[in-house]
Amino acid sequence: xxxxxxxxxxxxxxxxxxxxxxxxxxxxxxxxxxxxxxxxxxxxxxxxxxxxxxxxxxxxxxxxxxxxxxxxxxxxxxxxxxxxxxxxxxxxxxxxxxxxxxxxxxxxxxxxxxxxxxxxxxxxxxxxxxxxxxxxxxxxxxxxxxxxxxxxxxxxxxxxxxxxxxxxxxxxxxxxxxxxxxxxxxxxxxxxxxxxxxxxxxxxxxxxxxxxxxxxxxxxxxxxxxxxxxxxxxxxxxxxxxxxxxxxxxxxxxxxxxxxxxxxxxxxxxxxxxxxxxxxxxx
Numbered sequence: 001x002x003x004x005x006x007x008x009x010x011x012x013x014x015x016x017x018x019x020x021x022x023x024x025x026x027x028x029x030x031x032x033x034x035x036x037x038x039x040x041x042x043x044x045x046x047x048x049x050x051x052x053x054x055x056x057x058x059x060x061x062x063x064x065x066x067x068x069x070x071x072x073x074x075x076x077x078x079x080x081x082x083x084x085x086x087x088x089x090x091x092x093x094x095x096x097x098x099x100x101x102x103x104x105x106x107x108x109x110x111x112x113x114x115x116x117x118x119x120x121x122x123x124x125x126x127x128x129x130x131x132x133x134x135x136x137x138x139x140x141x142x143x144x145x146x147x148x149x150x151x152x153x154x155x156x157x158x159x160x161x162x163x164x165x166x167x168x169x170x171x172x173x174x175x176x177x178x179x180x181x182x183x184x185x186x187x188x189x190x191x192x193x194x195x196x197x198x199x200x201x202x203x204x205x206x207x208x209x210x211x212x213x214x215x216x217x218x219x220x221x222x223x224x225x226x227x228x229x230x231x232x233x234x235x236x237x238x239x240x241x242x243x244x245x246x247x248x249x250x251x252x253x254x255x256x257x258x259x260x261x262x263x264x265x266x267x268x269x270x271x272x273x274x275x276x277x278x279x280x281x282x283x
Contacts, residue, residue, distance in 0.1 A: 006037055006045075006051055012196050018055075018225075020041055024119055029111040036119040042225060044120060046087060048112070054087055056122055056223050063089035063123070064261040065221040065269070066233055070152050070185045071097060072251040072266050073240050075177075077151040080104070083139035083280040085156035086112030091126025096256050103132045104150075106143075110136040140172050148180035153180060155188035170208040177212050177238070186236040190218060193276045196230035202232055204281055209236045217242050218270040218280060221260070233277070243270055260272065 007017040025036040033049040037051040043056030047253050054062065067090055071077055077280050081101045082090050086107040094103050105127075107113055116124040131174045133144060139240065143153075176186050190205055210216040213236035235242045241248065248263040272280075 005069055006047075006052075008047075010049065011121075011197065013047075013108045014195070016225070016227070018045070018051075023113060026166060027111065027115075029109050032040060032053045032108070034109075034115050036115060043234060045225075046050045046116065047105065052225055054089065054123065055225050056120070056194070057121060059087075059089055061221055061223050062226075063093050064258050065219075066090060066154060066156060066187055066189060066257065067252075068256065068261045069219065069233075069266055069269070070075035070187055071236060071243060071254075071256075072247065072263065073237075073242050073245050074151065074183060075247055075250045075254065077097075077103070077185075077258070079152075079181075080149050081106070081143070081146070081150040081153045083107075083143070083153070083155050084114045085154070087116045088113070088126040090156050091129060092123060092153055093126070095126055095129040095131070098129060103129065104135065106137060106139045108136065108138055114279060119259035130134055138167075140175065141174045143172070143179050146175075148181055149177070150179055151181050151184055153186045153224050154185070155186065157189060158272060172213060173236075175211040180238065181242055185240060186213065186234075188234045188236075190232035192227045192231055193279055194230050198227055198269060199279055206234060206280055209234050212236070212237070215241055217270060217275070219271060220272060221269065234271075235267055243267060 004020045005017045006020045007015050009015050015200055021038045023037050027034050032049045038044050045055035046053045078100055080094055080100060082105045085105055094100060191202040192203050206218060215237045217235045218232050219235060220232050222229055252263060
């Protein structure tokens, strides 16, 4: 047991490994393989198709950074659509906002939710909020039916292949634009800019978003277990700018408990390293 390690290839030449104490669950659903492991350093962690989605130790960084920046720009958000997020972490962060009236979560694989509820209560607790409505269906088909309905759409998708591939297309972003209200905001995970393959996916996602939304910005966070640790998110809207329209005072009055995100970090996250600026400028 001392020699049991989980390893994930970030590139053909780079492998990330975590010492594992036990494998708690493994199955093949209709869409993907789902695994849950326990580790001495990062606690329990979830994998989909062999790719780490979250760990108990650092998941708060990802979930806070994909959720809270939109509220710092538009504190009055009340109707939210989340696509993906089958682990419940985004729902947990959204549930901190009392003014939200509706949280619709669309997850294609019901088994991810069920496994998370059983093995990852730290994140899956978000599903217990009475404002959460779960829909187990294709996110692209769901959003096609919506128009002028949501103040915020969060796309917490897996990587841009397999079940999550359609959530990175221009058609999907166009449907999200129609589903948003006049001051609507879309947030999505943007991959890593560091390794060549991930950087190309990031550039494509940003390019497609920029062709649909008048405002399209990129911001960053450091997530230790994600490839390279340097992770990007996209902020797109019909008019609101994440820096010019930041309402720091209003957000801080809400007294939302966070461990990573704060108003100062919000501003800093949008100031990108030169190598990322150059990648985005090429588009």
